[in-house]
Amino acid sequence: MTDAELDAALDRAAHWLRLAERVCVLTGAGVSAESGVPTFRASDGLWEGHRIEDVASPDGWDRNPLLVWQFYNARRANVATVKPNPGHFALVAMEDRWRERFALVTQNVDGLHLDAGSTNVLEIHGSLRQTRCTVCESVANRGLEPLGDAPECPQCRGRLRPHIVWFGEGLPQDIWSAARLAAYQCHVLLVVGTSAVVHPAASLIPLAKRGEVTPAKVIEVNLTPTEASAYADVGLYGPSGAVLPKLLQ
Numbered sequence: 001m002t003d004a005e006l007d008a009a010l011d012r013a014a015h016w017l018r019l020a021e022r023v024c025v026l027t028g029a030g031v032s033a034e035s036g037v038p039t040f041r042a043s044d045g046l047w048e049g050h051r052i053e054d055v056a057s058p059d060g061w062d063r064n065p066l067l068v069w070q071f072y073n074a075r076r077a078n079v080a081t082v083k084p085n086p087g088h089f090a091l092v093a094m095e096d097r098w099r100e101r102f103a104l105v106t107q108n109v110d111g112l113h114l115d116a117g118s119t120n121v122l123e124i125h126g127s128l129r130q131t132r133c134t135v136c137e138s139v140a141n142r143g144l145e146p147l148g149d150a151p152e153c154p155q156c157r158g159r160l161r162p163h164i165v166w167f168g169e170g171l172p173q174d175i176w177s178a179a180r181l182a183a184y185q186c187h188v189l190l191v192v193g194t195s196a197v198v199h200p201a202a203s204l205i206p207l208a209k210r211g212e213v214t215p216a217k218v219i220e221v222n223l224t225p226t227e228a229s230a231y232a233d234v235g236l237y238g239p240s241g242a243v244l245p246k247l248l249q
Ligand SMILES: CC(C)NC(=O)[C@H](Cc1c[nH]c2ccccc12)NC(=O)[C@H](CCCC/N=C(/NCCC(=O)O)S[C@H]1O[C@H](COP(=O)(O)OP(=O)(O)OC[C@H]2O[C@@H](n3cnc4c(N)ncnc43)[C@H](O)[C@@H]2O)[C@@H](O)[C@H]1O)NC(=O)OCc1ccccc1
Pocket: 027, 028, 029, 030, 031, 033, 034, 039, 040, 041, 042, 056, 107, 108, 109, 125, 164, 165, 166, 167, 168, 169, 170, 171, 192, 193, 194, 195, 196, 197, 198, 199, 200, 201, 221, 222, 223, 224, 226, 238, 239, 240, 241
């Protein structure tokens, strides 16, 4: 996208944002790429030669829980070395402007939106910083300190698993319902750094187009067009760390 094209697209996007009473944002791995968190596509969906669907799934857990913890401990160690980037901070500034009429729905489990200062964050796929006991179901915040490959529950000594939504598992109902409501009620939906392939997260985009009041304006921010582009009223193609701050000017 040429600078002139990007400027024209930014003007249209900023115009719709100025008119918007309610704003919803859907983010994916791309918003954290400039912080140094590898995206799924960048690794061709592979981790150490394992298809991510294989390690991030109940079957993968039943087959080899140690391998699954090695996968998540590697990602926890990576996230412990990174910081939010200007894309994350631009979304904090947007929340300051729209306050309770703003919702940030993220597929990311890295917790960088919260680190940046966003508050109304809906982590629909869980968080790398939380564990859940497979026996007493207790959920605990563990930060990013190393956990070892077979952490045990401090309450019941049961085996702990990452409190993350794996492929084939349902999303947390309360958080997912809040995300659907935010998409359905928004006037502008910003879709940032996602390939929009994974469901039901991607279904929020057509849902916003069937909006409560009026079909929402969908603004896509990505390096390239994606599955979401068919629903986008405008595409801002460039690194989200550079594009998002421009949206607020
Ligand atoms: C692969 C896909 C086709 N499969 C699915 O969607 C499956 C199956 C399925 C269900 N319904 C369907 C309908 C159609 C087709 C398939 C399905 N969905 C499920 O299994 C879901 C669960 C899905 C959630 C799985 N967990 C994740 N994450 C946590 C784990 C973990 O992280 O380890 S999904 C995970 O992958 C997805 C990766 O996508 P992105 O984040 O978009 O990342 P990606 O790398 O793909 O793209 C990055 C983008 O950024 C861009 N980019 C890069 N750099 C930048 C930059 N600098 N700036 C801007 N953009 C940038 C790139 O261009 C690119 O476009 C995210 O959602 C991420 O959270 N569960 C379920 O259906 O359960 C049933 C059920 C229902 C009720 C009750 C019981 C059971």
